[in-house]
């Protein structure tokens with residue numbers, strides 16, 4: 001299993017986004033996790049494809065993953081692909097036609113991720129895992145950074161890993177050097193950490209600590 005760390009820039013200084021992102025990448029991140037919120041699917045607003053497009057011009061070689069916390073994920077596939085997104089993660093709870101959405105994302109040239117909120121049973125996603133490159137297990141209620149990690153989500157990760165040895169399993173929400181070990185043991189290999197990275201002055205150390213704790217645990 002290969003570890004990949006993608007800090008979330010949700011709680012970073014958004015008025016200095018390109019600089020913040022560059023610093024995160026220079027500190028050893030593997031990619032950037034961009035949280036897109038529409039005020040409908042979640043009770044918060046962030047940014048959309050115009051911001052992502054501007055960011056792409058400043059960071060031409062960085063992997064961009066968009067976590068679409070939006071009510072109509074199908075609407076933003078093409079604009080996000082044109083803005084330079086590499087992986088498009090939608091929420092299972094936001095669409096009734098997952099197969100069509102997955103095809104649309106793939107046709108637009110992006111990798112596909114499917115996410116589930118904490119109250120969604122893991123069984124709901126199992127039938128779609130084979131269609132996707134990545135499954136995202138939310139370990140906080142989506143909408144805000146800086147919340148407490150929900151340990152009770154760990155069995156979902158374990159179950160998916162037991163059924164799908166090769167799929168990328170991402171964990172997002174309250175992840176830090178304290179709890180990344182249990183995520184690793186359960187089978188998560190793609191780690192999103194927001195506050196744990198952007199909330200510290202030493203991002204290099206924060207990312208190195210995450211990597212060390214993950215490696216210790218597997």
Ligand SMILES: O=C(CO)[C@H](O)[C@H](O)COP(=O)(O)O
Nearest residue numbers: 008142143145146174194195
């Ligand atoms: O999707 C998210 C919130 O909906 C964020 O990516 C996530 O919460 C990261 O921030 P933190 O590590 O501070 O929890």
